[in-house]
Amino acid sequence: MKEVLINSSSLEIRVAIMEDGELVEFMVERAQTRRLVGDVYLGRVNAILPGIQAAFVDIGYEKAGFLHASDLAASVEALAQMEGGIDIDDDEQEPEQPRRRGRGRGRRREPKSKNGNAPIERMLHKGQEILVQVTKEAIGTKGPRLSTQLSLPGRFVVYMPNMDYIGVSRRIESRQERSRLKGVISARKPASCAVIARTACEGVEEKQIVADVNYLHRLWQDVKKRSEKSTAPSLIHEEVGMLVGMVRDILSDDVDRIWIDSEKEHRKLMRYLRAFSPELTGKVQLYRDKTAMFDRYKVESEIEKSLERKVWLKKGGYLIFDQTEALVAIDVNTGRFVGKRDQEETILETNLLAAREVPRQLRLRDIGGIIVIDFIDMEIEANKKKVLAELRQHLRKDRSRSKAFAVSDLGLVEVSRKRVRPSLLHFFSEECPYCRGIGKVLSFETLANKIERWIRRIGANTKEKKIQIRVNSSLAIFLQEQRAEVLDALQRQYKMQIEIQDDPRLHREDFKVLSLSSFKDLIQELS
16 A cells, blocks of 8 residues: 655645555655756856866856766667666666767767777867756755756656667566567657667556657647757756656656645646546545644654664664765664574574665655665575675665665675665754764863963963853853862962852853953963
8 A cells, every 4th residue: 555645835745655554665845945956057167177177157056066977968879878777766777779970980989988989078168058957955054966968757668868868767567568669669769769668567558658748749849949049147948846746757657646725735736637647536635634634644753763873673673874964874783682592593584574664764855965874794605695685675675866885794684775865864854053963062071180280381381370160051161060179270380269150151162261360261372
């Protein structure tokens, strides 16, 4: 049973995907932080960096977009050499062999960069206006990722202008169906564009596919006209909102029901479905119950848990999630689970539970990039293979492209998962002003020792007779109650009067040492 719950308010739209009563995906979009992925802009090149083969492009956003040489519109020769096809909207596609352009003898060859393309400094220049599309949201200090290889997703196909090939999602396994779809698209495909059949295209009638292709072709013509009349930086084409985009991408035969608690959003979605997928309108229901929908389905509590560092497994084991900028580390522990027979069986059972839960948590927390899983060490090789197979099986349920690599010599499993937007943790939280994002603060003992070293430095290098130490209120109490004898000894040693002044405005780790005669900051004076 697969259900989609859509909770809408004036401030945000929240979408929860449930599988057999369990929350597996959660997405949220706020009015002030509208997602940019899929939007097309006329941008202006601000800077070109040959050293990293990239350019920064002004699209009118607070952070300049990042455009790598590999994301410049690929030539047909480059497409022919690509292994595994082109990825659009988390579907894996396999393109037909593109048409090659003839190469004349004696043709002068442009120097190539390491990735096989011409150097970016030969393809772009500062101040140039280019049409780009956002492929990844701004994450942390990084601006949005851009591409000049534009793609316009529809209900059944993806339209890519200025290319020429046909692709079919690899998730459509039937050779007969793949051949049918290629034939349908080949007969009706406009010139100078690539068309990729999405997973939702499987079993769809020809007229629906052709209608989708024609609609996207007209949309591209409109985008071109608007770009020709605009000046950079400007928004040329805005991707549909999260609600319609999500339904367009996931609503298929395996979705049993969509519940919406907003009449306005319900009408909007029904208009879209009547126009593009009338057969699916029966799956959408307006939620009218007095009990809040997310409370009834226990979604709110699951969202809270998705922000926690520790995740409990069914039999007492648990997972620890540590997110860094470079990667996410997941540690598997047996916890309270002691098993029934031997240690190896207990470890295997815990690891298998973790192999099922980790993919769910990756989807729920929207974690992308590099993930390293530290399963509990197993002695038997067959058990290692069993855990890895279980992990890969559950990763296949993920709409985002992901891949699990073999167990390393250190017993670690590396997973890569396509990252398009910030994880839920980054979306819902901000850096702690106290620990400054590291999750730790200096202990009172450490801070007291630092203050005492400064007193000794001041006593040895100045003639100060009266000093004031300003500290946070909690540290002031610690100094007066736990370090009074040490401070008295320092006063006698340096014949100096030391006054402790609490200042609640100071950070726990910050302190000042002032001269009571000149009111100078003695730490700055001696630094």
